[in-house]
Amino acid sequence: MYRTHTCGELTAADINRKVTLSGWVQTIRDKGFVIWVDLRDRYGITQLIFDAERTQEDVIKKAQKLGREFVIQAIGTVIERASKNPNIPTGDIEILVEELQILNGAKLPPFTIETETDGGEELRMKYRYLDIRRAPVRNNLIFRHKVAQHVRNYLSQKGFIEVETPYLIKSTPEGARDFVVPSRMNEGQFYALPQSPQTFKQLLMVGGMDKYFQIVKCFRDEDLRADRQPEFTQIDCEMAFVEQEDILNNFEGLTKHLLKEINGVEVTDFPRMTYDDAMKRYGNDKPDIRFGMEFGELNQVAQHKDFNVFNSAELVVGIAVPGGNSYTRKEIDNLIDWVKRPQIGSLGMVYVRCNEDGSFKSSVDKFYDQDDLKAWAEVTGAKAGDLICVLSGEIDKTRAQLSALRMELASRLGLRKANEFAPLWVIDFPLLEWDEETKRYHAMHHPFTSPKPGQMQLLETNPGAVKANAYDLVLNGNEIGGGSIRIHDKAVQSKMFDYLGFTKEEAQAQFGFLMNAFEYGAPPHGGIAFGLDRLVAILGGQETIRDFIAFPKNNSGRDVMIDAPASIDKQQLDELHLKLNL
Incomplete structure (x- = not known):
């Protein structure tokens, strides 16, 4: 029998029980006269203790040879832990080891197999079988x-x-x-x-x-x-x-x-919601309705002046960003740069500050007066303290661009909460x-x-x-x-x-x-x-x-762990009646 219990189930109720555990060595702390080993399996971690006064010398010598990720079996007695760990279920106890068996040695892993690891994503994908040992992936x-x-x-x-x-x-x-x-x-x-x-x-x-x-x-x-x-x-x-x-x-x-x-x-x-309404109100057919910032179409209230950027556009549309008037000019310029990135593709953004006293300040004050901007606020639902962001251009492209901006702003404002669900x-x-x-x-x-x-x-x-x-x-x-x-x-x-x-x-x-x-x-x-x-x-x-996903592909569709896709030999190609033109 390799184990009587898993590494996540023993508690103070098991004190004085003789047990057998098997798993992987996560950490080793050797103080000379005492060695502690954290033993890990799928179910949790249990601390093992090798004490010079209570553990046989040959068992201690085996413990001194252990390395991270060694696979071992330990037989011993459950005792009360002197320095308890409230962060794990087994934190009240440890195992005083009487017998130790090294089931398999292990090379030093290429990254730390702990919740917080020093391994980059590509490295962990290459050694996915090691990454699965980490608690978050498991x-x-x-x-x-x-x-x-x-x-x-x-x-x-x-x-x-x-x-x-x-x-x-x-x-x-x-x-x-x-x-x-x-x-x-x-x-x-x-x-x-x-x-x-x-x-x-x-x-x-x-x-x-x-x-x-x-x-x-x-x-x-x-x-x-x-x-x-x-x-x-x-x-x-x-x-x-x-x-x-x-x-x-x-x-x-x-x-x-x-x-x-x-x-x-x-x-x-x-x-x-109909598809047409989703596109008109949110700019895409899978809107996140955990927060507002619905689109306000501004053609009727923005295409009557001499601002040709709007007059020549199929669609002029805006959103009201809650509390956005607190943004500095630098932060607003950052938003403008964000929508002009190639991934978004907008040529620019017009903005309107909605001041607490009911007045408005915009980047197009030369063309629009306070009554115009008030109408924009009414269409977009903007209130005092908000910021109105306006894009224009072809209908489909502009809606997609403003939709991307809406989601980005929601992330920055902390409105996309993982524990809230809106089907x-x-x-x-x-x-x-x-x-x-x-x-x-x-x-x-x-x-x-x-x-x-x-x-x-x-x-x-x-x-x-x-x-x-x-x-x-x-x-x-x-x-x-x-x-x-x-x-x-x-x-x-x-x-x-x-x-x-x-x-x-x-x-x-x-x-x-x-x-x-x-x-x-x-x-x-x-x-x-x-x-x-x-x-x-x-x-x-x-x-x-x-x-x-247990064994995912990377962004190029490759499995870097098994190195697939891969070439096949000529005999296989011949059997399949295939010829490659390389």
Whole structure:
């Protein structure tokens, strides 16, 4: 038996008990006549003591050979600790060691394996197996497990059945790029790794499963950003005989359950906002509604003077920054520089100080009088002591720029509190979006999304105006889930492929299996998929999803620990009938 107890469970109630512990050496303090060792495992830390008066000499000699991260087994008696440590559960006791076994030695680790480490991110990614020994990483992985278990239990209790779908599927042209897998036995043909189990879960509804879910790996070969991984995990769900309201109610329930069980937070309000309202009021389709600073469109009150910057703009829009009048000129100049960075792309910013005496002072006083600026304050909801920040330009670009500024200001003002949760449903998305590069419409979500009831005929006359029967669940400014009511009729699905530019032959080749299935009695159905990585990070009060993934890729999509992706040898290439042009 390697251990009778873990390193996190012994307390004063166990004094005088003989125990066996195993784990990793975290620290060693050798005072000559006494040696203390902190022994660590997944469950915690227990202090071992080797005392010259009470411990045999051969055991002390073994203890003197120990190094950090040695794997050891210690047998001894639980005694009261002379100098107690109130910061750990085992802080009242220590183990007077009688027998010591070195199970495995260890090289000196490349960084300190403690809560506060001296290792940089890239170094810790290279030695991720060591980083996992650190309490913050270990606890994040345990937290992820806890969230996943609650999801499974909740959905199972609601009658959902977990079904595994294939990883080796067919490549489709819609959405992001696929990761492809060459087939050795089928020369010149390829599988694709799924971007989602979308068509399979629809087929499960045709198969009568009624309520399906799966916690599933998905893959997208797309350009990487700081918080995006080439492989990610979804909570994938689908239901038959449902309308949008059924989906929203079911998954409000799941979200409430997770917030209560994981965070101890009771959330009852799930407001709903149309896509158009979200863009107009917040500049993006996943607004953080924990704080205000809603957009005020200023065209009618700012485009009547000789300020050509505003007069030539499609949109003039501002936000009121609470207490912002206290900013120094240097701090305001810093904000102007911030919005002019290439990542934001604004040409500049106009500002208005709202003074306590009711007067206004702006960077465009030459063009606008006090009545004008008062009207700006009314539109943006600015009060005495606030600062109005105004951007202008093309509608979409300006909204995106002001949205980024709003979030930056909220972070600086401490308004984005990790322990506050504000969910929001965004509904009525456009069904299609125009792509300037290809000069045709693409599905905003995917080609299986149904139009809102009664809008199918609009596809003939005004396709850009058609709204999708789709919905996103937003939490604290992050999209944590999205889905739609699906098309379940072959004729409607075929017509949708026509509008998206597929020929009949292309649609049959890519999705014939799904349309064929619709001929055998497909029920009305819809679903949603949650991004588990991001959901866990938000529930854990953090922004970075990598912290909650056991073996993440870096910003370049590489696993620096195993050095992947990597070349394969010529024999493998030949077996796969592949040739590289290097």
